[in-house]
Amino acid sequence: MTMDWYWKSASExxxxxxxxxxxxxxxxxxxxRRIDEVDGRIDAYTQRWDDTARAMAAKVDKKASRGEALGPxxxxxxxxxxLLCTRVGKTTCASKMLEHFRSPYDATVxxxxxxxxxxxxxxxxxxxxAMGSSTENSAIKVTRNPWNLKCVPGGSSGGSAAAVSAGECxxxxxxxxxxxxxxxxxxxxxxxxxxxYGRVSRYGLVAFASSLDQIGxxxxxxxDAALTLNVICGRDEMDATSADLPVPDFTxxxxxxxxxxxxxxxxxYFTEALSEPMRExxxxxxxxxxxxxxxxxxxxxxxxxxxxxxxxxxxTAEASANLARFDGVRYGxxxxxxxxxxxxxxxxKSAAFGPEVRRRIMLGTYVLSSGYYDAYYxxxxxxxxxxxxxxxxxxxxxxxxxxxxxxxxxxxxxxKSDNPLEMYLSDIYTIxxxxxxxxGISIPCGLTDAGLPVGMQLMARPFEEELLLKTAHFxxxxxxxxxxxxxxx
Amino acid sequence: MKYEAxxxxxxxxxxxxxxxxxxxxxxxxxxxxxxxxxPICLGMPGALPVLNRDMVDKSVAVGLALNCKxxxxxxxxxxxxxxxxxxxxYQISQYDLPLCHGGSIEIxxxxxxxxxxxxxxxxEEDTARNTHTLGGGQSGIDFNRSGVPLLxxxxxxDIRSAAEAYAYLTALKQILQYLDVxxxxxxxxxxxxxxxxxxxxxxxxxxxxxxxxxxxxxxxGVQKAIDYEIARQEKVLxxxxxxxxxxxxxxxxxxxxxxxxxxxxxxxxxYFPEPxxxxxxxxxxxxxxxxxxxxxxPAPRKKRLESQYGLSAxxxxxxxxxxxxxxxxxxxxxxGADPKKASNWLMVELQALLSAAKLExxxxxxxxxxxxxxxxxxxxxxxxxxxxxxxxxxxxxSGLPPDTIVRDKGLSQISDTGAIEAAVKQVxxxxxxxxxxxxxxxxxxxxxxxxxxxxxxxxxxxxQLINDILRRELEG
Ligand SMILES: [Zn+2]
Numbered sequence: 001m002t003m004d005w006y007w008k009s010a011s012e013x014x015x016x017x018x019x020x021x022x023x024x025x026x027x028x029x030x031x032x033r034r035i036d037e038v039d040g041r042i043d044a045y046t047q048r049w050d051d052t053a054r055a056m057a058a059k060v061d062k063k064a065s066r067g068e069a070l071g072p073x074x075x076x077x078x079x080x081x082x083l084l085c086t087r088v089g090k091t092t093c094a095s096k097m098l099e100h101f102r103s104p105y106d107a108t109v110x111x112x113x114x115x116x117x118x119x120x121x122x123x124x125x126x127x128x129x130a131m132g133s134s135t136e137n138s139a140i141k142v143t144r145n146p147w148n149l150k151c152v153p154g155g156s157s158g159g160s161a162a163a164v165s166a167g168e169c170x171x172x173x174x175x176x177x178x179x180x181x182x183x184x185x186x187x188x189x190x191x192x193x194x195x196x197y198g199r200v201s202r203y204g205l206v207a208f209a210s211s212l213d214q215i216g217x218x219x220x221x222x223x224d225a226a227l228t229l230n231v232i233c234g235r236d237e238m239d240a241t242s243a244d245l246p247v248p249d250f251t252x253x254x255x256x257x258x259x260x261x262x263x264x265x266x267x268x269y270f271t272e273a274l275s276e277p278m279r280e281x282x283x284x285x286x287x288x289x290x291x292x293x294x295x296x297x298x299x300x301x302x303x304x305x306x307x308x309x310x311x312x313x314x315x316t317a318e319a320s321a322n323l324a325r326f327d328g329v330r331y332g333x334x335x336x337x338x339x340x341x342x343x344x345x346x347x348x349k350s351a352a353f354g355p356e357v358r359r360r361i362m363l364g365t366y367v368l369s370s371g372y373y374d375a376y377y378x379x380x381x382x383x384x385x386x387x388x389x390x391x392x393x394x395x396x397x398x399x400x401x402x403x404x405x406x407x408x409x410x411x412x413x414x415x416k417s418d419n420p421l422e423m424y425l426s427d428i429y430t431i432x433x434x435x436x437x438x439x440g441i442s443i444p445c446g447l448t449d450a451g452l453p454v455g456m457q458l459m460a461r462p463f464e465e466e467l468l469l470k471t472a473h474f475x476x477x478x479x480x481x482x483x484x485x486x487x488x489x
Numbered sequence: 490m491k492y493e494a495x496x497x498x499x500x501x502x503x504x505x506x507x508x509x510x511x512x513x514x515x516x517x518x519x520x521x522x523x524x525x526x527x528p529i530c531l532g533m534p535g536a537l538p539v540l541n542r543d544m545v546d547k548s549v550a551v552g553l554a555l556n557c558k559x560x561x562x563x564x565x566x567x568x569x570x571x572x573x574x575x576x577x578x579y580q581i582s583q584y585d586l587p588l589c590h591g592g593s594i595e596i597x598x599x600x601x602x603x604x605x606x607x608x609x610x611x612x613e614e615d616t617a618r619n620t621h622t623l624g625g626g627q628s629g630i631d632f633n634r635s636g637v638p639l640l641x642x643x644x645x646x647d648i649r650s651a652a653e654a655y656a657y658l659t660a661l662k663q664i665l666q667y668l669d670v671x672x673x674x675x676x677x678x679x680x681x682x683x684x685x686x687x688x689x690x691x692x693x694x695x696x697x698x699x700x701x702x703x704x705x706x707x708x709x710g711v712q713k714a715i716d717y718e719i720a721r722q723e724k725v726l727x728x729x730x731x732x733x734x735x736x737x738x739x740x741x742x743x744x745x746x747x748x749x750x751x752x753x754x755x756x757x758x759x760y761f762p763e764p765x766x767x768x769x770x771x772x773x774x775x776x777x778x779x780x781x782x783x784x785x786x787p788a789p790r791k792k793r794l795e796s797q798y799g800l801s802a803x804x805x806x807x808x809x810x811x812x813x814x815x816x817x818x819x820x821x822x823x824x825g826a827d828p829k830k831a832s833n834w835l836m837v838e839l840q841a842l843l844s845a846a847k848l849e850x851x852x853x854x855x856x857x858x859x860x861x862x863x864x865x866x867x868x869x870x871x872x873x874x875x876x877x878x879x880x881x882x883x884x885x886x887s888g889l890p891p892d893t894i895v896r897d898k899g900l901s902q903i904s905d906t907g908a909i910e911a912a913v914k915q916v917x918x919x920x921x922x923x924x925x926x927x928x929x930x931x932x933x934x935x936x937x938x939x940x941x942x943x944x945x946x947x948x949x950x951x952x953q954l955i956n957d958i959l960r961r962e963l964e965g
Pocket of ligand 1: 636
């Protein structure tokens with residue numbers, strides 16, 4: 001069979017493998033050839049695990065040949081973000097600090113994917129320690145946007161978005177602290193969901209900001225996002241912040257229509273900060289909902305303007321502690337010329353962390369320092385609570401909030417990398433969702449005139465992923481045009 | 490001018506949970522280095538802490554025993570500093586909302602009772618241990634101890650002397666042992682005490698500048714260190730100097746405290762709430778469950794022993810110092826022994842043997858029933874008290890029951906009147922001089938006769954019988 005399996009969705013692949021139409025090994029070989037063919041131009045993969053992938057596929061096929069039931073992700077090719085701990089290969093976080101680091105254990109999500117019979121193709125690029133919005137902060141390589149190789153894939157899960165968008169895997173697991181799944185999904189024209197904080201275990205996710213981090217899938221279809229969530233969600237005894245709630249069948253929620261659904265548009269999200277093509281496409285998407293019987297209401301999130309400031313205080317504070325452990329004592333980079341303990345700390349960290357990571361560690365250390373804590377960290381926590389309240393109030397008036405994912409479509413390399421503040425604004429619409437611990441999804445809703453993808457963001461109340469996915473799925477099925485494939489196809 | 494000392498104590502207690510405070514590793518840190526470790530207590534990337542419930546239970550129990558209020562809502566915090574023995578370069582501890590707060594403990598010094606306020610008791614994790622004895626300029630870190638559960642108990646500055654500090658530590662240790670939440674072994678570091686010491690002119694309300702004394706390996710060391718530090722501070726002030734706020738280490742060999750670190754160079758720990766752990770919510774039913782499970786604590790038990798068994802305050806105090814000893818005592822009485830005799834034999838004879846052998850009562854081969862059986866042999870007149878002491882030594886060494894020893898060694902008393910009469914007659918016949926003295930009114934000589942008859946019966950003559958027969962023969 002010479003079908004382009006690498007463009008198929010995870011649901012189609014899994015169904016085909018489970019029904020014996022195709023073997024997991026055949027899928028894997030097709031996928032590896034695809035990576036051979038395009039990754040030289042995209043550079044999404046930082047590690048290729050061809051042998052592991054073949055062995056995992058063979059295991060699935062053997063299981064099938066013995067007549068055993070196969071898992072929901074049977075034979076589905078998956079790329080893992082560099083900050084998910086795996087015993088296979090390295091876990092580098094795209095940092096020189098962990099260039100040679102091998103984790104002694106698998107992250108919970110990795111175990112769950114493996115138990116669902118997925119096949120791991122390797123690891124994909126990201127901004128160093130998930131700090132960035134363009135993947136330009138990777139210490140490993142530059143990943144390009146499949147829609148335009150001169151443009152960034154977004155970040156920090158840029159490798160995940162580029163790989164999924166270019167047909168280099170069906171699913172990629174990313175992580176989202178302030179938009180790191182949704183923004184690259186938006187810029188690369190794929191689906192990216194950040195589940196409610198606590199929905200997915202963080203055990204084995206190298207922490208950036210513990211109160212904001214959440215793992216989620218990047219996929220080409222909403223159904224695949226639902227399928228992946230079915231596998232990775234749920235209480236984990238290893239993560240005290242994981243929610244002890246039943247996990248519904250998310251794929252089962254993708255039915256029905258949007259009649260009577262109240263969709264809120266936050267007026268603060270549709271200002272001049274939003275670029276014209278983004279506004280147009282999103283309004284068209286909203287029209288599609290309206291035309292199908294949804295009720296569109298205006299809502300207000302008055303504290304939105306503080307979200308970036310609050311975010312960069314909280315995330316840097318937590319990061320400054322989370323990254324303290326990278327000291328060259330037990331693992332990771334230790335400066336060979338360090339002679340004293342003090343030197344070991346200072347020289348190792350200075351040499352192995354990139355400028356953005358160093359900047360955030362210093363910011364975080366500052367805002368937690370005695371004399372500044374109340375003015376920065378404590379105040380930020382209070383405003384965070386107000387932002388949450390904004391959403392509570394908005395969700396009194398609507399069921400789902402819709403808006404842009406990113407203020408602009410993708411941009412060229414170097415366009416924002418000299419100006420951290422401008423780069424930080426890339427996450428202006430996504431950050432609040434993390435601060436309020438809500439689920440959020442980005443789905444493609446067209447292209448700019450320059451042929452770059454535009455994404456719409458939907459948000460729901462905590463743990464209402466079913467409604468979120470259902471709403472996203474309805475649009476995906478009824479948007480009335482084909483997104484097409486990136487020119488690299 | 491007379492000075493008064495103001496002392497507050499900080500005690501770190503290792504809680505004897507089976508597993509570490511945030512992971513499932515065993516807490517046995519005597520295992521070979523770095524064998525009781527996992528990604529969590531090694532601070533590996535991506536690992537997350539999960540709070541051990543048993544640690545919360547035991548900490549609540551300590552809080553209740555120290556008359557603390559238990560926080561309905563508390564949280565863990567990160568205390569940030571860099572040191573190679575700290576796996577994550579932050580310690581998970583409790584900062585502004587400790588689990589237990591506002592308690593007190595009563596101590597007794599020179600017959601006077603004083604109440605020492607407990608400011609707080611909070612949960613935290615222990616660090617690893619560095620060793621610099623590997624040779625070649627290399628240092629090693631053993632992470633077996635990393636993540637071992639610690640409870641830090643802090644007093645108000647209510648302590649006024651080294652003797653009170655000693656009494657406080659003793660009372661605290663007693664309570665912790667009654668609760669069975671810690672070994673309280675200072676040499677092994679399962680109990681670590683630090684003292685904050687300042688002095689002020691008597692009658693003044695403001696505190697003086699304090700120093701913190703660390704590195705003390707025993708309660709008596711704490712007492713000596715405090716005495717030294719009070720004297721040192723007085724000398725500095727009397728000579729017109731000023732006290733510098735600093736940490737001082739106790740040098741037990743030289744018997745002095747040595748400056749270790751000035752407060753100015755102290756860390757800014759940049760505390761903030763630990764985002765990896767949800768708040769700790771101890772509701773009323775949880776607190777009540779722990780309260781109902783509390784054992785009888787030392788103070789009420791002492792009072793009960795006094796009233797129930799008629800013990801003196803002193804005896805009851807000594808017996809209740811250690812819960813195992815008090816349990817042992819009550820078991821001896823329950824096995825039928827006379828309460829006062831049981832107390833004497835336990836506190837004098839058995840304690841002497843235990844001290845000589847450096848044994849705790851838990852390791853003693855003589856069970857409480859066996860001691861009660863021995864006392865019964867005395868009561869029934871089968872052996873004398875003197876023989877009983879020999880039997881006790883034998884029991885202590887062999888673990889055999891007293892009746893077996895008495896039988897096998899032929900130690901039972903001669904209560905055969907005929908045999909004793911014969912011995913008495915023999916002694917009187919051989920001691921005409923002493924008989925004359927006795928008849929002349931020198932009653933003291935009677936002891937000589939008793940001794941001689943005992944000797945003749947090789948110590949096994951029933952003392953009461955010997956007495957009676959001698960009196961009859963000599964006076965009659
Ligand atoms: Zn451990």
